[in-house]
Amino acid sequence: MGQSPLKGIALNWPFRKEAYEAFCAEVWPVIDAIPGYLHRLEAFFLYQTARTLQPARSVDQPPANSVVEIGSYKGRSTAAIGLGLRRNASGPWRLYCVDHFFQNQGEPGLKEAFLANVQRAGLEGVVTCLPEASSEAVKRWPVERGIAMLWIDGNHDEAFVRDDFQLWKRFVVPGGVVAFDDWYLLGVRRVILDDLFPDPTFQDLAVIDHNLIAATKVDTLPTREQNARKRRIYWTLRTGSLNPWRAGVVMAGEWVNRPFGHVGRFFTDRLPLQRITNDRR
Ligand SMILES: C[S@@+](CC[C@H](N)C(=O)[O-])C[C@H]1O[C@@H](n2cnc3c(N)ncnc32)[C@H](O)[C@@H]1O
Structure with a gap:
């Protein structure tokens, strides 16, 4: 286990320096050649997780050797996951990529760019493209097809993220992984705090x-x-803090804010703003 270069908070995930260096040298250049929204540490996490997934098996169920990506865009995270799956010896694996390809009000040629990038990364044998909205694709998902990893990176508005989590999570098998991108965005964070944590x-x-x-x-x-x-x-x-003292202060602030809505507003509401406005006229 090496020193993690992860900035901010990185908890509870075994980071291996040698694996990261090998990834940076051999795999990252292939991923980074594809435009999109994924940085190197996220790509490493997806790659490494996909590479070490184990299909869950039980007597009455077929092995769960499917991975679902919601939101592929031009295939950047597809490549990170797909290249990991290709090196995972417990396959064969299949990566289902769900995207209606309407990013930015229908960027022209998005699906074609995605397919070309998948081909360039040598992943046609692993990837199946499901070109539709995730809420539609889930209706046709066979109940016996267990999901070993669900990567949620579609529309980041709260209602869409909630659907992506709530509609798909039942197919994820025990031991399987659910990952969300961009949790710093309010919509994603709400689903994580309100849906993922209490579950x-x-x-x-x-x-x-x-x-x-x-x-x-x-x-x-x-x-x-x-x-x-x-x-x-x-x-x-x-x-927003790992420091329990600072976290305590923020929480106390929230508690104090509660009776008034927001302390700042409590005071500014009492400022004679109307009078100032009138004076300026
Ligand atoms: C942030 S981008 C995905 C980035 C990609 N994972 C990468 O690594 O570059 C979001 C993608 O989700 C797709 N999308 C948005 N809403 C969707 C929905 N409801 N169902 C399926 N795909 C959706 C968009 O077309 C877009 O390509």
Whole structure:
């Protein structure tokens, strides 16, 4: 285990320096040749997770060897996950990429660019493109096709993120991973705080920088340590601080704010703004 170069907060994820260096030298150049919205540490997380996924098996279920990406754009994160899956020995794996390709009010040629990039990265044998809205694609998802990893990076508005999580999560098998991009955005963060955290079937959270949050699905009751870790990450996200003292101050501030709405507004509401405006006329 090496010194992690992750900035901000990075909790609970085994970072291996040698693996990161090998990734930077061999894999990152292929991913970075594709335009899109994914930085190197996120790409490493996706790659490494995909590379080490194990298909869950039980007597009455087929192996879960599917990965779903919601929001592919031109295939940057597709390449990170797909290249990881290609090196995962416990395959064969299939990466389903769900995107209606209407980014930026219908950027022309988006789907074609995506397909060309998948081909350039040598991933046609791994990737299946589902060119439709995620809320439509999920209706046709076969119930027996377990998902080992769900990557949510579509529309970042709260209602869409909530649908992406709530509609797809039931297909994720125990031991599978759900990861969200851009948790610093309000819509994504609301779903993480209001939907992911209270759900006891998601544990062992990993926070990569100010961008990515992942959790593992479990089918056992959470231990006290897991609950404590989850609470700690919850307050870190809510207060933006790993420092318990600072977090305490922010929380106290929130508590004080509650009766008045917002302390700032409480005072400014009492400023004679109307009079100032009148004076200026
Ligand atoms: C932030 S981009 C994805 C970036 C990509 N993962 C990358 O690594 O560059 C969001 C993508 O989600 C797609 N999208 C937005 N809303 C969607 C929805 N409801 N269903 C499916 N795809 C959606 C857009 O067309 C766009 O390509």
